Amino acid sequence: MRTKREYLIRYKDGNLYCELADIWIDPSKPVKKALITHAHFDHFTFGCEEYISTKETAILLKERVGDNIKIKTFEYGEEFKINGINISFHPSGHILGSSQIRFIFAEEKWLISGDFKLQKDQTCKQYEIVKTDYLISECTFGLPIFKWDESNKIANDISKWITNSPEKTSLLFCYSLGKAQRLLNEISQTNYKGNIYSHGSIHKMNNSYRELGIDIKDTIKIENKKKIDELKGSLILLPPSLSKGSYLKNFKNIQTAFASGWMSIRALRKRSGYDKGFAISDHADWDGILEVVKKSEAKNVFFHHGDSEALSKYLVEKESINVFLFGD
Amino acid sequence: MSLKKFSELFGDLDSINSTNNKIEVLKNYFLSNDPIDNSWAIYLLTGKSNKRFISGRYLKNLFSQIYEYPQWLIDTCYLKVGDSAEVITLLLKNKTNSRKKKLSNISLNELLSKTIPALSKLDEEEKNIEIKNLWERLPEDNHLIFNKILTGTFRVGVSIGLITKSISKLINIEEEIISHRLMGDFKPSIDSYEFLINKNINLQELNSKPFPFLLANTIEDKIFKNSINDFQFEWKYDGIRMQLIKRSGNVSLWTRGQELVNESFPELVEKMSHIKDDFVLDGELLVWNFKEQIPFDFSLLQKRINRKSPHRSIQIKYPIIFISYDLLEINGKDIREFKLENRRIELEKYFSKWQIKTENNISDIFKICDLIFPKDWPDALTYKEKSRENNTEGLIIKKKTSTYASGRKKGFWWKYKVDPMQLDAVLIYAKGGSGRRAGLYTDYSFALWKDKELIKFASAYSGLTNIEIKELDKWIRKNTIEKFGPVRSLKPEMVFEISFEKIQNSKRHKSGIAVRFPRITKWRKDKKIYDADSLENAYALMKKIP
Numbered sequence: 001m002r003t004k005r006e007y008l009i010r011y012k013d014g015n016l017y018c019e020l021a022d023i024w025i026d027p028s029k030p031v032k033k034a035l036i037t038h039a040h041f042d043h044f045t046f047g048c049e050e051y052i053s054t055k056e057t058a059i060l061l062k063e064r065v066g067d068n069i070k071i072k073t074f075e076y077g078e079e080f081k082i083n084g085i086n087i088s089f090h091p092s093g094h095i096l097g098s099s100q101i102r103f104i105f106a107e108e109k110w111l112i113s114g115d116f117k118l119q120k121d122q123t124c125k126q127y128e129i130v131k132t133d134y135l136i137s138e139c140t141f142g143l144p145i146f147k148w149d150e151s152n153k154i155a156n157d158i159s160k161w162i163t164n165s166p167e168k169t170s171l172l173f174c175y176s177l178g179k180a181q182r183l184l185n186e187i188s189q190t191n192y193k194g195n196i197y198s199h200g201s202i203h204k205m206n207n208s209y210r211e212l213g214i215d216i217k218d219t220i221k222i223e224n225k226k227k228i229d230e231l232k233g234s235l236i237l238l239p240p241s242l243s244k245g246s247y248l249k250n251f252k253n254i255q256t257a258f259a260s261g262w263m264s265i266r267a268l269r270k271r272s273g274y275d276k277g278f279a280i281s282d283h284a285d286w287d288g289i290l291e292v293v294k295k296s297e298a299k300n301v302f303f304h305h306g307d308s309e310a311l312s313k314y315l316v317e318k319e320s321i322n323v324f325l326f327g328d
Numbered sequence: 329m330s331l332k333k334f335s336e337l338f339g340d341l342d343s344i345n346s347t348n349n350k351i352e353v354l355k356n357y358f359l360s361n362d363p364i365d366n367s368w369a370i371y372l373l374t375g376k377s378n379k380r381f382i383s384g385r386y387l388k389n390l391f392s393q394i395y396e397y398p399q400w401l402i403d404t405c406y407l408k409v410g411d412s413a414e415v416i417t418l419l420l421k422n423k424t425n426s427r428k429k430k431l432s433n434i435s436l437n438e439l440l441s442k443t444i445p446a447l448s449k450l451d452e453e454e455k456n457i458e459i460k461n462l463w464e465r466l467p468e469d470n471h472l473i474f475n476k477i478l479t480g481t482f483r484v485g486v487s488i489g490l491i492t493k494s495i496s497k498l499i500n501i502e503e504e505i506i507s508h509r510l511m512g513d514f515k516p517s518i519d520s521y522e523f524l525i526n527k528n529i530n531l532q533e534l535n536s537k538p539f540p541f542l543l544a545n546t547i548e549d550k551i552f553k554n555s556i557n558d559f560q561f562e563w564k565y566d567g568i569r570m571q572l573i574k575r576s577g578n579v580s581l582w583t584r585g586q587e588l589v590n591e592s593f594p595e596l597v598e599k600m601s602h603i604k605d606d607f608v609l610d611g612e613l614l615v616w617n618f619k620e621q622i623p624f625d626f627s628l629l630q631k632r633i634n635r636k637s638p639h640r641s642i643q644i645k646y647p648i649i650f651i652s653y654d655l656l657e658i659n660g661k662d663i664r665e666f667k668l669e670n671r672r673i674e675l676e677k678y679f680s681k682w683q684i685k686t687e688n689n690i691s692d693i694f695k696i697c698d699l700i701f702p703k704d705w706p707d708a709l710t711y712k713e714k715s716r717e718n719n720t721e722g723l724i725i726k727k728k729t730s731t732y733a734s735g736r737k738k739g740f741w742w743k744y745k746v747d748p749m750q751l752d753a754v755l756i757y758a759k760g761g762s763g764r765r766a767g768l769y770t771d772y773s774f775a776l777w778k779d780k781e782l783i784k785f786a787s788a789y790s791g792l793t794n795i796e797i798k799e800l801d802k803w804i805r806k807n808t809i810e811k812f813g814p815v816r817s818l819k820p821e822m823v824f825e826i827s828f829e830k831i832q833n834s835k836r837h838k839s840g841i842a843v844r845f846p847r848i849t850k851w852r853k854d855k856k857i858y859d860a861d862s863l864e865n866a867y868a869l870m871k872k873i874p
Contacts, residue, residue, distance in 0.1 A: 144397075145405045145418040165349075262780065264418065266342070267410050271777050271862050276343040310404040317398065 008085075008103060008110050009136065016112060016136065016304075018103065021082040023052075025101060025112055035087070036071075037114030038098035039064060039177060054089050056097025056212055060177065063208045076125065092116035093127035094282050095178030096209055102130055111296060113137040115305075117281065118288045119148055123181045123214050127292075135298035140283040141261050142303065142311035147285050148261070154280045155186035161257065161276060162192055162235050169231040169251050173240045173274065174259040176201040178282055180237050181209045181216050183259060187235070188217035195234040197222040202237050243274070261285070286311075293321065300324060330433045333361060334369055335470045341373075341484050350486065354494035358525075365436040367514075367521035372440075372477070373486045376514055376586075380480030381447055382455075384412025387479055391416050394460050395423060410858045413475035420471055426464040434466070440516070444477060489735060499525050507540040507734055511586055538571040538582035539608060539656055539664065540734030544724055544741035551725070551742060552705050560668060560728050561700040561708065562653055563720040564743055566626050567614035568633065572596075572650055574606050575660075581613075591636040595643050596650055599693050603682050606659050609675075610732075611652035611697070618647065618692075622718045652679075653697040653724075656732055664732035671732070672699075712744050722746045749831060749843075749869050751861040752852055754782055755822040758804045760814045769804045769816065770797055772848070774826055776839065777862040782820055785839040785866060786828065791848030800851075820857050825850035831870050841866055 009018045009025075016025040023033045030047030037043055037053075039060035051071040053061070058071045074080055076099065079088045089099035094115040103110040111132035118127050162170045174180050180202040187196070198206065198219040209216045222236055231251065238247075240258065248254065256274045263269050263277025284292065293301055293315065300322045303312060312323040337357045344350050358366050382390075388402050402415065409415045434443070443462070447455050459478070466474055476482040492510060496503040509524050551559075569584040579597045581589045590597050593613065614623040615632065624646075632638065632646050655675040656664050663671060679696045700723070702708035708723065715722050722745035730740040753774035760769055771789050775782035792800065800822070807819040827849040834842035840863070852859075 143405050143408060144401065145409060145415060147418070147421045265409055266414055267858055268780065269343075271864075272779055273862075273864055275345050310401055314398070314401060 008105055021085045035101055038095055054097045054099050060097055060208055090128045090130050091125035096124040108133055110134045117284045121182050122185050129295045132296050132298050134300045135296050136302045139289055139303045139306040139308045139311050141285050142306050142308055144286045151186050154278050155190050159190035159192035165255055166233040168253050168255045170235050171238055171254050171256045173238050173243050176239045177205045184217050198237040201239050331436055331439050331470050334436050335473050338484055341486055350490055351494045355498050358498055363518045363521040367516040368436040368440050370491055371516040372482055374488045381444055381478050384479050387412050387416050390456055413479050413481055417472040417475050424464045428465050431465040432467055499527055504734055505529055511537040513588055541584050542732050543736040544743040545736055547742045547744045556704055560726045562697050562724045564722045564724045565612040565614055566721045567612040570613050572609040596693055599690050608657035609652040610654035610656055611650055613650050615646045616649035650694050651697045667729045668726055669728040715746055750825055750827045752823050753826050754820045754857045754860045756782055756818055758816050768801045783839045786826055786843050786846040788846045788848050823852040823855040823860050824848050825852055839863055
């Protein structure tokens with residue numbers, strides 16, 4: 001067995017790093033070269049000399065942080081070489097532009113799953129099964145209590161939630177990039193036909209999605225001085241950061257909800273402070289992670305992002321798959 | 329009509345915060361379901377049913393057996409969810425796709441009066457098969473309710489007051505009447521529901537039932553502006569609040585939780601039945617230290633609470649007393665509309681009469697509460713601070729002109745507790761102590777939940793015994809995540825009850841609040857970190873106490 005240092009990709013200073021190519025994956029601090037799996041801020045940091053991502057991720061990133069970054073783009077499946085290592089992006093189904101990253105070196109395949117989901121999502125490319133020898137997977141929801149319902153069921157629940165309280169303004173909190181667009185897409189296919197407003201940060205991303213050819217329902221950008229009566233019975237999408245504090249004072253007679261995978265647990269739902277929780281996630285659930293591990297045919301698996309202890313033990317006991325713990 | 333409807337009701341009540349909306353939802357539920365299911369719904373929602381048919385552990389083992397799930401995996405899930413019934417519900421998802429005929433329309437009545445009680449008669453193997461069968465046949469949306477009823481853990485954020493309000497709205501009769509009808513041992517049946525919604529009020533009907541209790545509010549600063557002479561002062565006993573009723577010669581003891589507890593305290597029932605008058609008394613039941621004339625700890629009272637027909641030796645070992653502080657009805661006359669000061673006069677009058685006239689000496693088991701007479705508010709504070717010496721929790725301050733209304737009526741009764749504020753918090757940092765405590769980690773920081781994050785809200789140094797300090801120190805060293813100089817950040821695992829005197833807004837702290845004199849009052853080893861309080865709970869305390 002090799003020592004950790006001899007692996008093609010390893011953990012260094014809390015980040016994924018490929019020493020042979022001197023390249024980092026979603027680094028949390030400035031480096032020379034960074035591969036970016038997707039445009040969420042917890043996977044991006046300012047100050048890297050060069051970024052490499054898919055075309056969609058690059059466009060979304062620039063929309064969010066400005067044009068002032070040097071970013072090289074590749075299509076899904078297109079191979080490129082760095083120091084003799086073949087690298088390619090593959091759809092991960094998390095949000096628009098999100099990718100898994102495959103490394104091939106000396107006939108050894110490595111796959112970094114990035115954030116991923118297998119569930120249907122009309123706003124981004126479906127997860128692609130990629131075969132590998134080594135798999136580095138996220139496991140945000142790595143417990144069997146997490147099992148997602150079909151997203152159209154959740155959308156119907158949301159629709160009912162709004163229409164059952166016609167006297168109220170329904171505030172639905174969700175991440176501005178990815179989740180918001182997916183929800184809009186799903187909700188537009190339900191019985192809810194009322195107005196949908198969205199916060200500036202979400203509105204901006206909606207436009208970017210549309211420019212990239214994704215069908216997103218038109219929403220009205222929410223202005224602070226909207227008349228209360230106009231908002232009655234309608235839906236407003238807001239980023240979670242606005243759920244606490246004075247912003248909510250702009251509205252009268254509201255009901256609030258949060259759209260997140262964590263909302264499948266009652267205690268978390270109660271503690272969240274929202275009236276209601278909708279358990280919809282852009283991450284894989286337990287079965288999703290297991291499926292990817294199996295179908296990737298990986299003989300060696302590493303987990304990060306989440307509590308991997310139970311998942312690892314389960315794979316070792318039940319599936320006889322080698323699971324390693326990551327560390328520096 | 330069905331369990332399905334009740335599951336929906338549970339989901340709605342669980343996700344609605346507004347009281348008015350909850351009432352509306354309940355009203356609609358009662359309107360659209362039949363009396364028998366409604367009576368079961370009320371029974372469940374008011375927490376009158378907590379019978380455990382099987383334990384949470386049993387449920388988890390059974391699931392593990394049937395679906396070949398490792399026990400440790402279920403336990404890990406439990407740590408995240410904190411409720412066995414819910415864990416199993418979540419794990420059952422998509423697992424029960426059997427071809428068996430679905431029980432989509434089983435009524436609440438059938439489930440609760442037949443299906444579930446029938447389980448108790450089966451032997452273990454049959455029982456397991458039947459539970460699996462029910463899991464497969466009940467629609468997934470109903471699993472949570474089913475599992476919760478099985479394990480006796482059905483709870484939802486609905487107070488009896490809310491039920492009262494919705495029934496009152498439904499039939500347009502004052503809440504007082506409904507609340508009175510709901511008192512006592514509500515047994516689910518068509519009759520009990522129809523009695524509840526009967527539009528004709530017959531005063532005899534309530535004969536066996538206690539009155540709705542008047543509850544005290546936490547003290548507010550504004551009352552200190554009033555004259556001290558406007559109020560009656562009593563010690564606040566930590567016992568069982570009770571109404572002692574004698575009507576048509578029969579004595580009944582009703583707790584605030586509306587349980588009839590005659591069987592637990594037969595000696596009291598026996599003595600009181602010798603009194604000639606009929607009455608309804610409000611007061612506190614305590615285990616009494618007759619030598620020092622103060623109550624024993626609540627823990628001794630616990631030895632009596634759940635024991636029915638206690639042996640004579642138990643009665644001697646844990647001698648009880650009923651201390652009455654109010655008279656609500658005398659010889660059939662309801663005097664709740666009298667002012668407190670006048671009710672007190674009546675109470676004193678009748679008590680001395682009973683003492684003289686009753687053949688058996690009643691004063692060894694029944695007395696009326698002594699009043700305290702502070703000169704001014706600072707003097708009242710001094711009394712409050714002394715309350716620990718006589719094993720009481722502080723003072724009860726009652727407006728002399730108040731009537732006996734129901735519920736937590738504002739401005740009538742106030743509680744002025746020694747430790748008014750407590751929160752359960754998670755230990756997150758420890759720092760080495762100094763002086764005598766050097767070498768030990770004795771300065772602790774505690775956090776409360778905010779969403780999924782623990783936010784520091786207080787530091788405390790005192791409250792643990794030396795033995796506990798040593799034990800905790802050992803744990804701290806084993807469970808350190810990081811060291812920053814003398815400070816260690818710790819694995820969030822330990823929960824402590826933190827008490828403090830004052831809570832206010834603070835911009836200086838991330839939590840947004842500052843507390844005065846925080847101290848540890850209990851090491852809550854029985855609690856998991858998910859049981860700790862949230863910042864929301866702290867904000868709620870702040871609202872109560874300006």
